[in-house]
Amino acid sequence: MPASPAPVFAVSDVHGHRDDLVATLRAAGLVDAGERWSGGDAQLYVLGDLLDRGPDGIGVIRLLRGLQAEAPASVHVLLGNHEVLALGMWLHPDEGYLPLWQRNGGLAADQASLTPDDVTWLSNLPAMALVGDDLLVHSDSTAYLGWGRSVGAVNAQVAGMLTRPDPVGVAEVLRGLTQRRRFVGTQGAAQADSMLAAYGGTRVVHGHSIVATLRGVTPGHGALAYAGGKALAIDGGRYNGGPLLLVELSA
Template identity: 40%
Template sequence: MTPEDLFREPEPPHSGTRPQQDLDVLPYGSWFGPAEPAEAAAGYSYEETHSTYGGASYLEQHWPHPASQFDEPAVQVPGHWAPTGSDGTAGPPAEEPQPEDPPTLELGPPVLDVHFPYPQPEPGEGPGPLYVIGDVHGYLDDLLAALHQQGLIDAEGHWSAGRSRVWFLGDFTDRGPDGIGVIDLVMQLAAEAAAAGGYCRALMGNHELLFLGAAKYGDEPVQSTAGTASFLAAWRLNGGQQHDLERLEPHHISWLSRLPAMGVEDGHLLLHSDTTAYLEYGETIADVNDAVHTVLADEGIDELWDCFRKFTKRFAFRGQAGTMAAQELLSTYGGYRVVHGHSPIPYLTGADHPDDGAKPHVPGPYIYADELAIAMDGGVTMNGRLLVARLPLN
């Protein structure tokens, strides 16, 4: 089975409400649900801007079970259905591999017409507040709404948080309508935050690895225990949007390729995936990040495929062994609590999915594994929420 969504037959249009998922339920855990503001800012109400983009139901409608099956990424298996266009014809042809990035393109294009109302920090001044943001998956409107609600951007979408520190936990593209727009916004906010004395940083998610592999290797075959496939086929099966690939430019590739796989802030070990696979890449954060960058740079297609497969595993911190898994990562890399995205909270918790099509109940981040782990993927692709939270959570 696959760690994402392995299709055996095409999904018929307008297939109705999603069936109840047969998922394990956590024996313990707690929600963190901060009080909603008295009224949302005009034009940025979550309810008003929540996208219902029709192509974003891959993971949610085809979730394999149990957790022991999450060993391979989705692939195109001979004899089974292959992705097609909306007219039933074969999917778009493979893109030519992107040329190697020019070494001077690290921060992307310049940000124009930006105003920074905040001065640089005084010597010895303490750091600003720390925020983390869960999986976005191309839902740009939801991201703008959530950032504005937290006071991190203004009504025009520019940084307004002064010396705040922001970490995106990865997975910017796929399934949603505007992955490249999300990447452009994060790159813009990184420049604006730095000028204001704060910072906006991001982690490498498994969908970044998949997207970069599709751009670089296209339909070149890879060897997988689920059958011979390609990055491009797996990307399409896992919600890849052709318009994102067509809009991908060298400065996007350069920026994505340099994202770290993990980091520590204020005692929080920040990861994208709820897996212990990071331990296979090094015993320090620097070693892990260097190893992943080396894989992306020059180790070849099979090594990148294996890296993607490992970081697509999930659910390591739930159940009876989950606390020990979290403790192992924390004892190796530092920190007192793991903060991750990747696994949508409704699946992680076994939340109900009503037959009437109501949204999953996601009041906020989910704290579990004896309070050693915080889940931040609110399930925006399944009509959940795009979560932004200030750390620490109690």
């Protein structure tokens, strides 16, 4: 019999809840008691928003960078809007990001603990990934379509915008990734189709918009399949009292 494919897991919007992330990954067998990778050939995708709102965003970055160093073929991190906001604060401090950063739960300790190497790592995080039939992104946004017509082109364009010396690129990426709810309503399935036609796959998997807000209920629910099954929302709203959802996409 052919071997079973390696499982693929996704989690999003950790927002500084490092200990919750560790506990969630341990429960799934992906890290051991020493917080080292134990998932074998399983794949883990973290769909952005590592920082802000929660107690230890820099700890989340350190944890994930360590796991990537141990298992570079297994641990993947995508870019979220809060990473872009942190980059704006670091790279372009005179561009007025402070009020927005404060309103969105920015922590001075996280910002102060970032190193130039962290900034390089954040600046080069991919914006999207295609894994089997799943198109993985942070935001339920169609702004990606303005950045290229293939996964590779989008990732290269976004990295280029974040690393250019002037502030225009960071501002553009931040505007795009803060867009949300493009896959709800009567045109939602068509909007999801536009993403899938450009980049492949049959389902867009995203964080950014809390599942409870998409359902119109209080936090505490699991992942939400919607837009005729063409979108899957996995942000449980941990910073707002909901669960940190680790979803097995291959299940």
